[in-house]
Amino acid sequence: MKRNVPLLVAIIAGFVMIVAYFIPYSESWGEIVLVWFDIIASIAFILGGGNLLKIQLKKISERGPGWGYAVITAASFLIMLTIGLLKVGVPPHESYMHMPWSGSYNAPGSPFLWLYEYAFKPLQATIFAMLAFYVASAAFRAFRAKNVEAFLLLGTAFIILLGRTAAGPYLTNWFPDSVAGLRAQPLSEYLMQVFNTAGSRAIMIGIALGTASVSLKILLGIDRSYLGSGDE
């Protein structure tokens, strides 16, 4: 019950997807299973939110170090959730103005969209933008052209960066036409189209084979690690 049923569920669900691809009659089965998958994935967001709240409330009740930040996290989570789920400040749809819940949850001018535009989006973009500094700083500390491999990695990154910025043409456009291919922009394009394509293609073939073999191992019940080790 605890291990065999989940194993059976995984095998049946996986093979339905495979069969749906090969047999046109069963295509709709695959579509239904995919919708179910989306539904359970959306419920997983609820699980994630619930878990986040559980951890934050535990931190707050224990008054451990940094519990004030847990209050901020829990409050922002609950505010976003309440405003979004209850469609606070959302006007009804223009064609169904007698139905207050008919408007879109992210309608223009709604508080939910405000939080998305002025809290979620700038914070996400800035956190990702900060990676530019970390990547550059890590590269500065770690990149040393000690051997051919390191030199190739460093050189390619340098050429790509040059080719994609205004500095590239500025520094290399004086190259004579006979060696125009060595200018930063065409050189970076050639590296991308030929060498990068070759490497990426091999990596993708490797990933595809790896994914297929792992999937088969799971679907055939050889790999059962996802079921955990104990009873709980």
Added chain:
Amino acid sequence: MKNNSMVWLIVMIVGAALLGLRWTLASHGFGKAYVKVSQETRYRIPSTKDYPTDEPIDRWVNKAGADKQNFDVTTLPPASVQTRVTTEDTTYAEYVKAEGQGGANSNTAPGADRYEFSLSRTVGIWFAAFMTLFVMTFLVGDNPMYKVAESIFIGVSAGYWMVVGFWTTLVPNLFAKIWPSIIRDWAMPGLSSYGTHEWLYLIPLILGIMLLWRLAPKGGWISRWPMAFIIGVFCGLRLITFLAADFVSQIRSGIIPLWVKVPQLAADGTVLHDAAGNVVTGFSFWDSLRNVFLVVGVLTCLVYFFFSIEHKGVVGKTARVGIWFLMITFGAAFGYTVMGRIALLAIRFEFLFDDWLWLIDPKMHHTIVAPTSMILPFFGLG
């Protein structure tokens, strides 16, 4: 007071002083948002023509919509006539234009469009600006401002994805399938009234509830069923898509001629034809070399990935060439990642200096003065 705290205090005081200077001395302020407020009268009319197969449902339309259906709106009771107010973003330049002599704001007729200062959007810009700065403070080191921004981000993003999942997946794909009439009357008026209860969808609902059981202190094994379903579907889907889309298509794309012939061009740039009218082709060294590199690159990289044979002798040398190709690939990926992040950073700086501080104006949204004097308002000279 610790040195670190002193540094932060000084930074904040200097920052506040600069903002104060900018605010008090600049002629038109900064960090303000404006909106265009429009009004439209809408009429509730019974609609049967748009949805001939469905039950008639009252719809609200504007005057043009009512005329299109030959409906006389003067017969409607007052409760079926409403004014809908909509707001859309506009710029300071548009606002100044509207406020000017003969501008849109001088039209005081009821229902006329108006350009107004928006407090909520202005607060939003300031909030976003401070959040951006708070995150950037992490470059100096971990500090309370960064932690506040981080905490807000975690909470807001978790809430955001839950709400999106609920309204875009659970309501239309689950609840609307199980209880169509209730959902139609509540939040999805466009839903067909001919939809029947699809009880099959109780299965994902039950699996979802089982998944939530993970939050309970006991009975965690119950969530294995939905987890197994997710893993099974994912494996089945990936097995097919990766083999079809990546494995087969990449091999197909990799099988290319190593001896490339291209059409020969005449002096005037036109394609040459022989006496029989066939296109004259000739060997292209550079295209052939390109294809050789592509094929050799893929094969040598695959040899490197093949660990069933020890990488010695010819295999070892081939694998080493494969490593070189992979290093170039990783270098290109690194360059692209850095470029992407720098582009994001540039967008954040543009937000700070354009939308918030109004020090630059690439889109000419708030510049009323000449571009050369854009920097002057910062010092109170604008």
